[in-house]
Structure formats: C-alpha cells, structure tokens
Amino acid sequence: QSALTQPRSVSGSPGQSVTISCTGTSSDVGGYNYVSWYQQHPGKAPKLMIYDVSKRPSGVPDRFSGSKSGNTASLTISGLQAEDEADYYCCSYAGSYSWVFGGGTKLTVL
Amino acid sequence: QVQLVESGGGVVQPGGSLRLSCAASGFTFSSYGMHWVRQAPGKGLEWVAFIRYDGSNKYYADSVKGRFTISRDNSKNTLYLQMNSLRAEDTAVYYCAKDANYGDYLIDPWGQGTLVTVSS
Numbered sequence: 001q002s003a004l005t006q007p008r009s010v011s012g013s014p015g016q017s018v019t020i021s022c023t024g025t026s027s028d029v030g031g032y033n034y035v036s037w038y039q040q041h042p043g044k045a046p047k048l049m050i051y052d053v054s055k056r057p058s059g060v061p062d063r064f065s066g067s068k069s070g071n072t073a074s075l076t077i078s079g080l081q082a083e084d085e086a087d088y089y090c091c092s093y094a095g096s097y098s099w100v101f102g103g104g105t106k107l108t109v110l
Numbered sequence: 111q112v113q114l115v116e117s118g119g120g121v122v123q124p125g126g127s128l129r130l131s132c133a134a135s136g137f138t139f140s141s142y143g144m145h146w147v148r149q150a151p152g153k154g155l156e157w158v159a160f161i162r163y164d165g166s167n168k169y170y171a172d173s174v175k176g177r178f179t180i181s182r183d184n185s186k187n188t189l190y191l192q193m194n195s196l197r198a199e200d201t202a203v204y205y206c207a208k209d210a211n212y213g214d215y216l217i218d219p220w221g222q223g224t225l226v227t228v229s230s
Binding site for chain 1: 145153154155156160172210212213214216219220222
C-alpha cells in the first residue's frame with residue numbers, strides 16, 4: 001500500500017494549462033479504471049473533480065479533464081483560474097477493498 | 111443533501127484509545143458503504159478503513175490493522191472508528207466519507223473532519 005507518486009508542486013499563469021501526473025503500479029492505477037482526483041483548499045474537505053479516470057461529476061467545469069496511460073494517470077486543468085489554486089490528490093482503487101492516495105500536488109496560479 | 115458530521119476528536123496520550131463518530135443524514139445510510147480517511151498535519155490523504163453497507167465486511171490499511179475497528183449502527187445512521195494503541199503518527203484529521211452514488215469504488219462526499227492529536 002505505497003502512496004501513488006505525484007509532483008510536489010506545479011504552477012501556471014491564468015489562462016494556461018497544467019498537467020499533474022500520478023504514478024502507481026499495475027496493482028492500482030494500471031490495474032483498474034478507478035482513478036479519481038480531489039481538490040482541497042486549505043482547511044477544507046477534499047472535493048471530487050474526476051472519477052473513473054476521466055468522468056466529471058455534475059458541477060465540475062469542463063476545464064478539468066483526466067486520462068490514464070499504463071500505470072500513470074493525469075489531471076489536466078486548462079484555462080487556469082485563481083480559484084484553481086489548491087492541493088490536488090489522486091486516488092486509485094487497489095483491489096480487495098483497499099484504496100491508495102497520492103502524496104498531493106500543490107497548484108500555484110501565478 | 112448528504113451531510114456527514116464527525117465528532118470525538120481530541121488529545122490523547124500515546125497508547126491510549128479514542129472513538130470517533132460520524133453522523134450521517136440526507137441519504138439512506140443503510141444502503142451505502144462508508145470510509146474513514148485521514149490526513150496528518152501538512153501531509154497527504156491516507157485511506158484508513160471501509161465497511162460495507164450492512165457491516166458484514168470491514169477492511170483496513172496495514173498501518174492501522176489490529177489497532178483500529180470500524181463499525182456502524184444503521185438504526186442511528188452513525189459510523190464509528192474505535193482507535194486503540196494510538197501512536198504519535200496517528201495524529202491527523204480524520205474524515206468520514208461515503209461510497210459514492212455513481213461510479214464504482216469511489217469515495218464521495220466527505221465530512222469536514224475531526225482532529226486527533228496523540229501526544230504526551
């Protein structure tokens with residue numbers, strides 16, 4: 001149950017696009033299409049942004065998109081806005097009713 | 111709408127015990143699996159435990175197995191986490207979260223969390 005690997009930080013200017021990677025193994029990210037992404041603002045609970053690799057819950061802007069290749073999933077945020085500045089966490093189902101999260105990525109909007 | 115309200119956090123000495131509760135409303139509690147997820151100060155999220163809708167099966171992260179027990183009372187719409195033999199590294203905000211209505215193996219939504227501090 002090792003944590004998924006995410007970059008500690010990424011940054012971009014308003015209007016630009018950024019991509020956050022999430023690398024696991026064939027036992028989690030690579031083995032299931034059950035990767036989700038959460039946004040967390042300081043002091044707040046995580047908010048679901050992407051599920052099942054690339055699906056968006058109702059109410060999440062289409063600026064947020066997800067994908068996966070092999071053992072690595074990615075979250076792309078296009079048209080960056082100031083309110084996107086937050087921590088982002090990936091999560092993968094890892095089989096036998098267990099889940100694993102990434103270490104988190106701090107997004108800074110310059 | 112779904113509401114999950116955690117309680118029971120506080121300061122406890124190493125080796126001590128604490129029981130967290132999560133009061134659920136806005137959905138049919140007895141129909142959904144439930145999770146506990148924690149976040150150490152300044153750190154990332156860590157899945158802790160999952161219980162099936164009827165309490166028949168329980169699953170734990172290796173880091174808490176044998177020390178923590180997840181349970182539920184469907185008549186009270188309440189989820190619990192009994193934490194024993196607490197260690198400094200168990201210090202974290204503990205979130206209660208629901209198995210999502212949509213998608214599979216999806217954790218959503220989450221409560222606001224309760225802080226547990228293990229310190230002498």
